Structures are given as structure tokens and as C-alpha cells.
Amino acid sequence: DAEITQSPRHKITETGRQVTLACHQTWNHNNMFWYRQDLGHGLRLIHYSYGVQDTNKGEVSDGYSVSRSNTEDLPLTLESAASSQTSVYFCASSPSRGYGYTFGSGTRLTVV
Amino acid sequence: QQPVQSPQAVILREGEDAVINCSSSKALYSVHWYRQKHGEAPVFLMILLKGGEQKGHEKISASFNEKKQQSSLYLTASQLSYSGTYFCAGDAGGTSYGKLTFGQGTILTVHP
Numbered sequence: 170d171a172e173i174t175q176s177p178r179h180k181i182t183e184t185g186r187q188v189t190l191a192c193h194q195t196w197n198h199n200n201m202f203w204y205r206q207d208l209g210h211g212l213r214l215i216h217y218s219y220g221v222q223d224t225n226k227g228e229v230s231d232g233y234s235v236s237r238s239n240t241e242d243l244p245l246t247l248e249s250a251a252s253s254q255t256s257v258y259f260c261a262s263s264p265s266r267g268y269g270y271t272f273g274s275g276t277r278l279t280v281v
Numbered sequence: 282q283q284p285v286q287s288p289q290a291v292i293l294r295e296g297e298d299a300v301i302n303c304s305s306s307k308a309l310y311s312v313h314w315y316r317q318k319h320g321e322a323p324v325f326l327m328i329l330l331k332g333g334e335q336k337g338h339e340k341i342s343a344s345f346n347e348k349k350q351q352s353s354l355y356l357t358a359s360q361l362s363y364s365g366t367y368f369c370a371g372d373a374g375g376t377s378y379g380k381l382t383f384g385q386g387t388i389l390t391v392h393p
Binding site for chain 2: 200204209211212214217219227228259263265268270271274275
């Protein structure tokens with residue numbers, strides 16, 4: 170069965186370190202998204218991609234970057250982790266506009 | 282700007298009905314509804330497209346008033362499994378097609 174997987178599920182890192190969160194989908198979806206979820210803020214969009222070599226900034230993109238070298242993967246990199254980036258991160262994909270998102274199981278990141 | 286949901290929380294007994302409202306300050310191409318259980322990823326419930334076409338699943342219905350940019354999710358004869366946080370999300374279309382902005386969520390609790 171097709172799926173979308175995130176890894177790791179949990180990570181603790183130190184302030185200033187570079188961290189990469191993986192997102193891999195086998196749906197062959199063009200659209201992929203990264204959100205962070207914090208209490209009181211709901212889900213906020215970090216970056217998104219409409220296809221290979223296409224990436225765009227969302228509303229909370231500072232300190233994050235993504236790259237899309239193939240259809241299946243959209244890794245999220247925290248260039249220099251900060252305590253404010255402690256959060257639950259969700260990756261999602263959809264085939265195109267007009268379809269619902271399928272979310273990964275999430276990565277809980279703690280920056281100490 | 283994120284959609285505004287009301288109420289923020291609702292408590293029901295099994296078999297009771299509930300309505301969750303979602304209001305957007307900008308015109309939307311579509312409205313999505315998701316449900317998230319504690320510690321899990323959001324799950325797509327339904328999409329309402331501009332023009333009235335509805336897609337979705339499960340025994341939950343929704344409406345979208347394009348003139349008012351308001352959507353409502355109707356849960357009838359609630360079951361224990363309906364408990365969770367419900368999010369509406371808007372797709373503003375244009376160059377932002379397929380990109381969703383989520384509301385802050387409505388916590389629904391169903392008691393036996």
C-alpha cells in the first residue's frame with residue numbers, strides 16, 4: 170500500500186546543530202508540504218513543493234530549508250536549531266489541487 | 282490569515298449532534314476538514330469546492346457558503362470515535378493553489 174513516512178519519530182538535538190527531518194511518500198503525489206504544530210498555533214506551513222526542483226516558502230520558513238530532487242522525498246533541514254523550533258513536525262502530500270492531504274505520522278523535535 | 286473556528290471546544294453525549302463553524306476573511310477556492318486524535322496525525326475528512334461540489338467520506342457532512350466564506354461541519358448521532366480536534370483549512374487559490382491555511386481547531390469530546 171502507498172504511504173507517507175517520516176523519520177525519525179522523535180529527536181532531541183542541541184541548540185546550533187543542523188538537523189534534517191525526512192519525509193518519503195510512495196503515492197507519487199506532486200504536492201508535498203511541511204507543517205509545524207504548536208499548542209495555541211495549530212498547524213503552520215513551513216515550506217511546500219509542487220514538484221521536482223520546485224520549492225516555496227510558507228508562513229514560518231525562517232531557519233528552515235527544503236529541497237526536492239525526486240517525487241518521493243522532501244527533507245526538511247533546520248540550519249541551526251533553536252529552542253523556538255521545538256515542535257511537532259508533519260509532512261503531508263496531495264496529488265493536486267482539489268484533493269485532501271495525506272499526513273505522515275509526525276516527528277517530535279526537542280531542541281535543548 | 283488563518284480561518285477562525287467556533288466553538289473552541291464542545292462536549293457531547295453519544296448520539297447528540299454538533300456543528301463546527303469555520304469563517305475565512307478571504308475568498309477560498311476550497312475548504313478542507315480534518316480530524317486529529319491525540320498524538321496522531323490529522324486525517325482528511327472532506328473537501329468542499331467552490332461551486333458547490335463536495336467530496337469526502339464517512340457519515341459526516343459539511344457545507345460551504347461562498348458568499349459569506351463560511352463552512353460548517355455537521356456531526357450527527359455522534360459516536361465515541363468522533364472525539365478529537367477538528368480543523369478546517371482553506372485553499373485561497375491563485376498562486377497559492379493547493380496550499381492550506383489551517384484554523385486553530387475545535388476540540389470535540391464525546392462521552393458515553
